[in-house]
Amino acid sequence: MSDVEGHVLHGLLEETSGDIVIRIDRHGFIIHASANIAELGFDFAGALLLPHITDLAARDHAAYLGEHVAAVLAGRPQTGWAEFPVNESAGCNSSSSGHCARWYALSLRPMCDSRGIADGAMCLMRSVQQVRSLEGELHARAVTDPLTGLANRQAFCATLRRHLAHGGGQMIAVFAVDSMRALMMRYGQRTADEVLWGFAKFLETMALSGHELAQLDGERFAVLLPEMTSRSAREWCEDVVATFAGLASPASNHARSKGTHLTASAGLARVECTVDWTLREAELGLVLARAGGGRQVAVAGHRRAA
Template sequence: MLRGITVVDGSVLCGLLAESADDIILKLDERGFISYASPAIDQLGLRLSELLVPPHLSDLALQSHGDALRTYFGDALAGMAPRDRIEFPAIGSERSGMADRWYSLSLRAAPEENGDRGGALGVMRSIGAGAGIERDMRAVSTIDPLTGLSNRSAFVAMLSRALAFGESGSVVVFSIDRFRAVKMRYGQARADEVLWAFAQFLRSMLGEMPSLTRLEGERFAAILPGAEPPSAMAAAQETVRTFAELSTGRGRDDLALSASAGIAAMTEEVDSVLSRAELALKVASSAGGRRVELADKLPSCLRYRRSA
């Protein structure tokens, strides 16, 4: 306890903070179920008083991050957490119109007075929404201005976070076939129109996912959580096929477009995953385009080469 502050004073101060702050104060039992939450949890659309069974800590995160939260809780309870906080997107934010709003959670073990193992106390702080100029500047630094998708820096951060949490899935990288020829023939303005249209097409095929990214030039990427390479292959093939069918001979000047894709499983490090996916993309494009290649299915002489 701080000098001059009694236990009773500390309890009063904790109550005042819980009632006035946007931070969410949590008390968890030894199994990780929420026994108390400050009123700020209402911003997630959760009203504990209306629930018959208290939610588990992992219920506060999107499904893809539930296991990471459970692991962090167990480590914090044992005093062995490798980091002092964990970041995750809160599932409750979807109900309040703020999908994929990220929170930072810090937990500390709270043993019983007799020394027996107890639960934990924690503080959740929103880190996914800012205000005013600061928020706008953060958005500019992570968004591609032409397409409105995430940029490469944001994608690398999302992939790094997913790999750090041990998430499974695949990374797919798309490109527009022979895009340089399109740019040389029709000019930069028309090329930009094509890039913007392709970005909107990917949105319609893959959905509004935060990881949908314009890496650079005509290359786009997305993280498909939980999708093993065969499933990602099917989704990418449908996307490539549909794009060719929609664009062939239907644009002005009879501009016929097609796309290719490369896929890599989410293993190892960020650079390795991206390099393997981009190498698979190069093979698909070099084979005539309108193709999808799996990094793990490439010939062994190519599989371990780094993409330039």
């Protein structure tokens, strides 16, 4: 490393405490790295071959990082930082459990020789894990119902759009606890919330592998039933409705005298046409089930949109 490069490197280290400073050659191989790169689990001291900058990234992000670095080395400045998770095999602590993904951002500044020809780059590598975690938390809040913890209507509609993009054909069910509004008017919002929370947990228990649950609004719940025929979907819904009535019945003997008995109904539909059409058909089925006295499963007539 030349005196000029060493001075630049020293200056960067002083200004970026906690960041990792890396010097790469014109091909992207790491010539030097600050000592704190060891925090990622990399030890270059005993390496027989120079590691490449892309060795720092997880396998599915290595190509992206390579393209970003190659563009800078070729004289095509890139706007912004390149963000990627570090290589898991080196970046995970062996004592930790589960999947480890620590995100970093990389910024490059081309270095030129005395003739002005690109001779590598100085790289600054900074942890963005906290930002990523915050973004993930904010996204989770945006697509999750705060009361039940289930996906909300926005998230469920996005799921339906993805299935429709691949042809659709799956079955969905829309559930609701019967007489929820009357229950809320009589016992208050807190009791209604407790009932909704309990029904959400009950649905999670009854759901089979691959089922996707969501809360559409204050009283309606949706379940996507992939890999189910219309008959098996109806049988599953009927089992849910009957089981819920059976579980609620023993605890509602006192409530019966007050005219309150918790039951649920469901409407079924096939994922087709559009998201709005699909949900409207399922919700129409729910209306028919409730009109029949509740504790039923109904399917709206197969009518195509004009």
